[in-house]
Amino acid sequence: MRKTTPHDPRTAKQLTRRSILAASAGAAAALGAAGLPVLATGTPALAESEGEGKGNKYNQLRAEPLIPGGNRGIILYSVRDRISAAPDDSGVPYGFERVLARLAEIGYKEIEFAGYNQNTAILGRQITPTEIRKILDDNGLVANGTHTSIRADTFQQQLDIAEELGMKNIGTGSDPTNSAYQADWDAAADTWNELGRQAAARGMRLYTHNHDAAYSFLLDSGPLDALGRPTRSSGVRRLEYFFKQTDPRYVYFEFDIYWGYVARYKHQKFVDPTGQEQTSLFDPIINVAERTTRFPLFHAKDGNKNTTLPNGYEMTPLGEGDINFQQFFQTIGEPDFHHANWEQDTAPGGTLNRAQSLDFAALSYQNMSELTIYKRN
Template sequence: MDEAQRREGQPGRPNPQLTRRRILTASAGAAAVLGAAGLPVLQTATPAIGKGTWTVEPLIPEQNRGIILYSVRDRISAAPDDSGVPYGFERVLARLAELGYKEIEFAGYNQHSSILGRQITPTEIRKILDDNGLVANGTHASINAATFQQQLDIAEELGMKNIGTGSDPTNSNYQSDWDAAADLWNELGRQARDRKMRLYTHNHDAAYNFLLDAGPLDANGRPTRSSGVRKLEYFMAKTDAKYVFFEMDIYWGYVARFKHTKYINSAGRERTSIFDPILTVARRTKRFPLFHAKDGNRNTALANGYEMTPLGEGDINFQQFFQTIGEPDFHHANWEQDSAPGGAANPGQSLDFAALSYQNMADLTIYRNE
């Protein structure tokens, strides 16, 4: 992909950057990835004249376009001010609905107590959602056995179909700890399913680093080398597909592709393995109901290899990603940008980025032949 294809705009520009040339390039790349993996190829090439009736459809259905409130956390938590920028749940959610978002993923349930003279309740948040035609599609809560039923109570009050966390099931590098986490999550996932919800975990890049599962052992009897299996993919294999689901953070997936490329095998030899976020999902697409549609510009001078941008303003090819994984009605895309808040100097920045990111998400399209 050349520079012109990767960078057709600069962060903050209001116009969508998804040109026909970029879409067609993405389509060709997606077909190559699918074909190499033995997966079905979606048809999104330029329609040929006289070759049937072609329609253009949104790649991410309107009802599945969401936002995690962490992206606008500065305005959710803001005290009443004279900036003219919305603050608190009632005003911010109304603005997000005006922008076009249909779904909300929560990152906590608190706002500034001065708005109501007390803390808002889940029942009051649910009314705000309903009044604005919004649906709660998930949350980043603390998932543990002691408080899980209380978290399910809140999720049920808010009408969620998914309940999750922004943390890994374990921070360990060792197989035994991931085995224990899988046992716990299978049980909690069963409890969630009993209440008609799906339990999910959200990744950062470390989750796709290599598991330490091979000898020799250290002084504590722990493995020091790897078979080349990645931690979260091991967890996927150990958990029951009926009970445990995943939210791919696409940005952190590409950071993992950049950072976690080498491991030392049991014989002490260095091996290279490149992580592919697209194929990780495409091979088990129904285990990923949710995504963080988080974009970034490639910058290899940075430790992570990318720096975050509004959606559609970076180098990550969302057209290729969502086209390749298929199942558009099943998948829900939540825009996220950790760095969206502009602070006191620009209190409206996070909501401005939310507007730009929604427009770029809506402009992702696919051709179909009827």
């Protein structure tokens, strides 16, 4: 399929039935070995046996959205340039009232926040959470989460804001700890278990969002360094250790799909307790599918493979890159439980293209809405 530049949404490629159902043989083998469902390649018509179900209305294929319409969201970090913009005469929406109205017009139903401030020139003061909630309600939008600071000393105040905005999830864009050491992840787990209980008592779920480093290897074995810290790894990844140390009733996760594939590219090798280098490939789909109901939220972020870059990928609008979202969301299941928030860190176009982030939001929503699952009556 011909690729187009991510900087011109008007010439974006169209998703086809063949392109969205295609799955690599390597990924299929890994999923099958883990006991997870594997997508058939080709179209459903080709996968169906000749004559099977013909004339039987109870055995006919039907198409349904893979991501339900009410679960399609956006994190406002993707359009942060327009949320924070001062009033201008460009005709491009600015501030919460105008930007959220445009996102609702595009089709988004859910909003994940990345701060609660806008340019004070719009109102002559800062907007309040109560005013933001009214904008959400007026546009038929629901707040499904936030990236805020998760600290014990300010957590109740953050819960107050989340409650005012009607959120069911409250989270952060940072890892519980940036450490590579088990003791620090144990301490973080204790804190998060307690804060998760506090969130649950107010009808919310506490979640953390990953970058690639969260899936690098824990230093938990081998000789100690001069400070008494381990220097080698048993092969356990940091966040996978955190999964086991936290209470599934109180601590949840938002999987950033793009950063998951970056982790697969970057974090492949570790030195085992005997001093031997080992290779272990991270599988983003299996990582989620084994504990799918701990992931209420996702960042549906796409990228083109580019091994000349340190991360191995370059961000693009959703559906314009190389990540197989069809395979990802169909395999992990639980479509009604999962909420997909489009994100592209690089969406803002600056003063030369003020409309770019909102144009990319529209393109990404269209491509998200075209992801389809096929079922039998």
